[in-house]
Amino acid sequence: MSPFLSTAEKAFLALNRGAVILALAAMACLVFANVMLRFFTNNSIVWAEEVARYLMIYMTFLSAGLALRGGLLVAVSQIHLRLPQGAARLLRTAMLLVLLVFCGWMIWSGLEYVSRMGRQVTPATRISFSHIYRAMPIGFGLLMIHILLVSRHFVTQGRFDADTHEHGSAVGG
Template sequence: MRIYVTLMDKINAVVTALVAALLCIVSLAVMTQVMVRFVLTALGLNISAPWTEELARYTLIWMVFLGAAVGVRHARMIALEFGVRKLPAHTGVPIRYAVMILCISFFGLLFSTGVDFIELGKSETSPVLGITKDKVYWAMPVSMVLMILNSLALIAETWIEGRDIRFASDFAPED
């Protein structure tokens, strides 16, 4: 199990670097849009760059889904944990594991839904970039697989290290 956890951490390092690159692309696309709309227009140049909006939107979708997948690894998703943290360990820990299993099931459902979207997206084309939207819709199933794998890694890590899963976010490495 330790090999699995280590492998997932290496995969997450690559995904985190990819998310950083996507953030750069989003920033450049939005900055270009601002320059074209406001700065160049103020200088009397009426140029249009509609591709920047689509590029930023589609890149942001991938960035958010992949970033959320990495966030699952160390229980950094938004959650109301105060109740389960206040319970005694013999009650709170099984509840937290049950919640993890429910989350994994939900990620599986979203994976299935994402696959359906991909089929739909093969027949849709983005208006400006001209790409089929299945390339955007792939973000959902890819990220759901990563979320499932990261949930399992979180469970495995708490078992291996004998830590209380209710406090998993407290032990997450600092970025």
């Protein structure tokens, strides 16, 4: 991989991780503040539960690609590991194509949901549900980028953990 692509991939990973960490931190702070406020004053922030729920939705979709790269998603690895090398590469290539088509379809479906939900608003914050449903195409778009970034490593070695240099561990995919 060229130094530019390596640097761009590291920046992409850092931004993706940062977004997930920011969503988790905001959700944790909001829930903690709401619990403390309820405990000490018997009042709560009206919109806290709703916003925390939407942050969790975004966090889930934003972290899918990171989970894939860390070997944290469910995988059936015994089949391609038991095949001869050529057949295993062919099967892994087919698996990647199926994943990419699925991600593309989910992006398209997510955009359909976004366009349909433009007039409905959330109960407490009164923001458009289209902003909430936008997590789906964004998350699957990020997942597609992650898949493309690790595809060569997956096809040749059968693993998604192309960023082991940052974590020091190798988790099979």
